[in-house]
Amino acid sequence: AFFTFDKTVNSFLQTKSSSSTQERLRNAVAVLRRAAAATAAPELALLATRAELDAFEKVKTEIDKMVAELKQQQEDEVKHRDWCIDELAANDRSASAADDAKEALETHIADLEKTIATLAQDIDATVAAVAEMQKQMKRASENREAENAEYQESVTDQRLAQTILKKALARMQKVYSMLQEEPEAGAPHIQTSGNHTDAGNGPARFTEYNKHAGGAKVVPMIQTVIADSRKSEDEAIAAEQEAQAVYEIFMKDSNKAITAYNKKTMNLKGAKAQAEEDITMAKQDLKATVKELEELYHTKGNLHQSCDFIMNTFEDRQGARTAEIDALNEAKAILSGMK
Numbered sequence: 001a002f003f004t005f006d007k008t009v010n011s012f013l014q015t016k017s018s019s020s021t022q023e024r025l026r027n028a029v030a031v032l033r034r035a036a037a038a039t040a041a042p043e044l045a046l047l048a049t050r051a052e053l054d055a056f057e058k059v060k061t062e063i064d065k066m067v068a069e070l071k072q073q074q075e076d077e078v079k080h081r082d083w084c085i086d087e088l089a090a091n092d093r094s095a096s097a098a099d100d101a102k103e104a105l106e107t108h109i110a111d112l113e114k115t116i117a118t119l120a121q122d123i124d125a126t127v128a129a130v131a132e133m134q135k136q137m138k139r140a141s142e143n144r145e146a147e148n149a150e151y152q153e154s155v156t157d158q159r160l161a162q163t164i165l166k167k168a169l170a171r172m173q174k175v176y177s178m179l180q181e182e183p184e185a186g187a188p189h190i191q192t193s194g195n196h197t198d199a200g201n202g203p204a205r206f207t208e209y210n211k212h213a214g215g216a217k218v219v220p221m222i223q224t225v226i227a228d229s230r231k232s233e234d235e236a237i238a239a240e241q242e243a244q245a246v247y248e249i250f251m252k253d254s255n256k257a258i259t260a261y262n263k264k265t266m267n268l269k270g271a272k273a274q275a276e277e278d279i280t281m282a283k284q285d286l287k288a289t290v291k292e293l294e295e296l297y298h299t300k301g302n303l304h305q306s307c308d309f310i311m312n313t314f315e316d317r318q319g320a321r322t323a324e325i326d327a328l329n330e331a332k333a334i335l336s337g338m339k
Contacts, residue, residue, distance in 0.1 A: 031331045038323060063332045070325050074318060081314050084307030091303060095296045098289055105286040112279040119272040126265045130258055137254050144247045151240040158233040162226055169222045176219065 310317070 027334045031327055031334060034327070060332050060335055063328045063335075067325055067328050067332075070321050070328075074321055074325075077310060077314070077317065077321075080307075080310055084303065084311055087303055088300070088307065091296055091300045095293065095300070098293045098296060102286065102289045102293065105282055105289060109279055109282050109286065112275050112282065116272055116275045116279065119268050119275065123265055123268045123272065126261050126268065130261045130265070133254050133258055133261070137251060140247060140250055144243065147243055148240065151236055154236050155233055158229045158236070162229045162233075165222055165226045165229070169219065169226065172219055172222070
């Protein structure tokens with residue numbers, strides 16, 4: 001009778017325990033199915049199905065595994081989200097800096113192009129000025145040579161005329177000097193006066209004698225001409241000396257100006273060469289900057305492909321995953337008899 005009672009009690013306890021286990025299993029499955037429906041997580045639906053078939057311990061182990069995976073996914077997603085934020089921000093900063101550099105380089109290149117054009121014009125103007133100055137110097141030299149030739153001819157003519165006139169003057173002075181000497185007295189004779197029928201033997205009657213009045217006028221005239229010739233010669237010499245002095249000053253100043261212009265041209269060419277070197281480097285930098293911007297835009301596109309979905313759905317995904325973890329923990333608690 002005792003054995004029968006004991007068997008009956010054991011059977012009752014087993015039946016009660018089995019009933020309690022089934023109840024917990026149904027509750028756990030219900031929790032998992034609700035969570036699967038709420039989060040659209042097929043893993044939870046699959047686990048709910050397995051919970052109906054497998055032993056508790058196996059299901060709890062599976063729950064622990066899923067919880068661990070979900071927590072790792074949460075951490076990984078947070079890291080990915082933070083990485084996306086940092087990388088996109090860094091990309092924006094780099095792109096902004098590259099844009100600024102590009103704009104600055106374009107402005108610099110435009111300024112250099114204007115500078116090179118201005119320097120080229122200045123060089124052409126300076127070279128033209130030197131050419132014009134050399135042309136004026138050549139013309140001045142030709143004029144000076146012609147003036148000097150005219151001067152030489154004039155002085156030669158004046159001196160030749162003076163020589164001839166001096167010889168003529170000396171000869172005339174000698175002749176007139178001889179003619180102006182007094183004649184010696186002759187032998188006496190009887191003078192008979194002439195009348196209308198007899199000429200008589202007296203000397204002829206002349207008007208008053210003027211001692212070579214023509215010669216007295218010619219000599220001073222020649223002396224005046226000689227003096228005028230000397231004056232013309234002196235004036236020609238003075239004019240020649242002045243013209244030569246002006247010419248030498250002009251040539252000296254022109255040579256100084258040409259030296260200064262040549263130095264200026266050399267400096268301008270040096271500045272132009274430096275500007276051309278600078279613009280070459282600036283264009284290379286601009287090309288590299290444009291390439292950098294293209295790479296940054298490409299990288300930004302890749303970042304958006306990698307990050308947009310996570311960042312746009314981060315809160316929802318984190319919340320859904322947290323709900324999955326909570327449901328799994330609740331299911332495990334039910335299976336463990338805690339609820």
